[in-house]
Amino acid sequence: MKRRGTFLSVIIFSFLLLFCFNIKAKGDTAGDLQSDFSQAAAKYQVPEAILMAVAYNETVWNNHQFEPSMNAGYGMMHLTDAKGLGDDTDSAALETAVDAANLSGESLTAVKSTDAGNINAGAALLAKYQAALGLPLSSDINQWYGSVAKYSQNTEQSAAEQFANSVYATIKSGASEKFTDGTTLTLTKQDTDPDVTQITKLNLQNTGTQDPNYPSGLNVQYIPGLHAAFDDKGDYGNFDRSNRPQNGLDIRYIVIHNTETTYEDALKLFQGKSYAAANFLIRSNDGQIAEVIRPENVAWHAGNWFVNSHSVGIEHEGFAVEGGKWFTEPMYEQSAKLVKLLAKRYNVPLDRQHIIGHDNVPGLEAKNQSGMHWDPGSYWDWNHYFKLLGVDLKHPTAKKSNIVTITPNAKYNLKGKTEKLTNQGHELTEVGANFVYLHQSPSFSAKLMTDPNFKKGKSGTTEEDDWSDKAVAGQQFVKAGQKGSWTAIYYDGKQAWFYNPANRNTTVADGAEVTAKGKTASVYGAAYPSASELTSHGFKNAAIKPFATIKSGQKYVVGGIYLADYYNSTFSDQTQEQFFTGKDHYVQIQFNHRIAYVKQSEVEFTK
Structure with missing residues (x-):
């Protein structure tokens, strides 16, 4: 889908920024937050474990500096104020902040800008839902399943159940998050046996059927x-x-x-x-x-x-x-x-x-x-995403290697007056940016990297859609040099420099490397069979030309080795699919911001 455009008027459904780290309001520590949860739980007679687990499943205890989410949610409790963002959508689910503020006596400003106000308001809202279901404000965590499901604001039963089940799974397993000040907030694990029948009290819709090809989770x-x-x-x-x-x-x-x-x-x-x-x-x-x-x-x-x-x-x-x-x-x-x-x-x-x-x-x-x-x-948080996948991008996989994983540090990845992020000239927040800028030489005043296949000009730009000068979290490159706090990598057939004091924006990694066997090796956008092989199968127009070259001595990280193939299909189910392989093997590499392919016959492994 199209990724460019002017600022849209419907702000509630706009994008999204998840921080690479849990960044809290000034002065807040894990101890402060533990006290906020404890006091709110006691005041509104909501079990502390329930309150903390709801917040964890909404935001992983991240207040996002009180910037709104795509769904106009604020703070750790993700309380919503769509109308406050100028959206006139008539939905109670998008206006929970106002209701919670009125219930708690907190000002709407406090709910949307302070941890204590936000947590208090969230607790008051949970207590309201419990009372509305005719259930006591019990200290028994298992008697809050219906209220937790209601807090999700889902009108579909399967989605509300999913949220409630996740909350109780968090309580059962426990949770722990380390903050940038070094303190840790912890939810101690407890056994759970929630009364799931409470979901029927919410009279939710059953709008779809669970796909049997996937587990209930x-x-x-x-x-x-x-x-x-x-x-x-x-x-x-x-x-x-x-x-x-x-x-x-x-x-x-x-x-x-x-x-x-x-x-x-x-x-x-x-x-x-x-x-x-x-x-x-x-x-x-x-x-x-x-x-x-x-x-x-x-x-x-x-x-x-x-x-x-x-x-x-x-x-x-x-x-x-x-x-x-x-x-x-x-x-x-x-x-x-x-x-x-x-x-x-x-x-x-x-x-x-x-x-x-x-x-x-x-x-x-x-x-x-x-x-x-x-x-x-x-702003897609690759580090957090991979942690959910069970992979820590910041965990070194080698003691010593020239291969580095890009792991931007929020304190060091965007530095200098030139390293801003813009959209059509409008400056965007730098907090949570998932990349490092790449310069043509080791200096903030140096021009940014650029790709002639992307746009004309001698320098890249700070526009978010300019991918030619950005290396993103998780991508791996071979180190080409070091000057002071600046690291060079082989990138797009050149050397690209980024600010990397004490390697704070990288993590050492293991892997295989290739370089050109002769003077150069061609770089392709696909691992297709040769032009003659495609022609012999009736696909002459499918042949492609290389879009770049790498020189001998430049090194690139290997992502895999694949036999060339081509797949063709037509609409009719009666028409036989045409899939065939070629003779060449291709090596997938991390070439620039994007992956690419080189013929194995044209490269040699250096590691």
């Missing part, structure tokens, strides 16, 4: 996208039927997108004549997952046919820069659970060469690079 509903002929001349959409991986076409990538529209509008788009659809769509407020296209089929989502044929695409409700400030925790949680399941099912490695953003997908040729998308944007 994943709230997946099958809501099929359009697959139809658009004329009698072979035009059709929005995906290709296939039988992956049984037909030999392996799934090796999972591509993360954001929608640039609401969940509902995205569904309409996927069910209409749009020529685009992802395999999955995830709703922001509760993480509800719609399976739009079965993974065995090839969705049209990545703008690169080779990547499409080997990937599953997941769209997340949200906008790249306008209005809202962060992706919600329920969406992160459900997305990560889905990715873990798919990765295990299809043997997809849990790394940033295979769990990629749409912004990491290359164009097939030079002419295609400038039109490639850049979602999910500079």
Whole structure:
């Protein structure tokens, strides 16, 4: 979907920023927060474990400096004030902050700008829901299931149950988060046996059926996208039927997108004549997952046919820069659970060469690079996301290596007057940015890296959609040099420099490296068979040209070695699919902001 545009007027459904670290209001420590939870729990007779677990599942105890979420939620308790953001949507679910403020006696300002006010208001709201259900303000955590489900603001029973189950799972397992000041907030684990029958008191809707292909812990509903002929001349959409991986076409990538529209509008788009659809769509407020296209089929989502044929695409409700400030925790949680399941099912490695953003997908040729998308944007928290996947990007995987993982540190990743982030000239917040800027020499005053295939000019820009000068969290590169606090990496056929004092923006990693065997090696946007092989199978027009080269001595991190292949399908289920392999093997590399491919015959391994 289109990733550019002016600021939208509907702020409530805009994008999202999740901080790379738990950043609290000035003066707040884990001890302060523990006291806030304890006092609020006592005042409103809500079990402290319930209050803390609800906050944890809403925000992982992150107040996001009281910037609003996509759903206009504020603070750790994610209390919403859509009208305060100028949205006239008539929904009680988007106006919980006002109700909670009135119940608690806190001012709306305090609810939206202080931890204590926010936590007090959240506790008051839970107590209200308990009373409305005719239930006592009990100290028994198991008697709060219905109120916790109600707090989610979901009108669908399956989604409300999902939230309540997650809250009780958090209490059962316990939780702990370390803050930037070094203090730790902890929820001690307790046994749970909630009264799940309380959910019936809420009279919620049953709008969909749980997809039997997924466990109950994943709230997946099958809501099929359009697959139809658009004329009698072979035009059709929005995906290709296939039988992956049984037909030999392996799934090796999972591509993360954001929608640039609401969940509902995205569904309409996927069910209409749009020529685009992802395999999955995830709703922001509760993480509800719609399976739009079965993974065995090839969705049209990545703008690169080779990547499409080997990937599953997941769209997340949200906008790249306008209005809202962060992706919600329920969406992160459900997305990560889905990715873990798919990765295990299809043997997809849990790394940033295979769990990629749409912004990491290359164009097939030079002419295609400038039109490639850049979602999910500079505020998708890859570090947090991978922790949910069970991988710590900041954990060193080697004692000594020239390979580094980009792990931006909030205190050091955007420094200097030139390192701002903008959208059409409008300055955006730097907090939570998931990248480091790349310069042409080791200085903040040096020009930013640029790619001639992306745009003309001698320098990159600070625009968020300018991917040519940004290295993103989790990506791995080979170190090319060090000057003082500046590190150089091999990037886009050149050396690129970024500020990295005491290696605070990188983590040492192990891996394989390649360089050109001769003077240069060609870089491709796909691992297709040769032009002659494609022609012999009737696909002459599918042949592509390299879009760049790497020179001998430049080193790039290997993401895998793959036999060249090409997949073609037509609309008719009666037409035999055409999938064939070539003779060449390709090495996938982290070339620049995007992955790319080089022929194995043209490179040699240096590690």
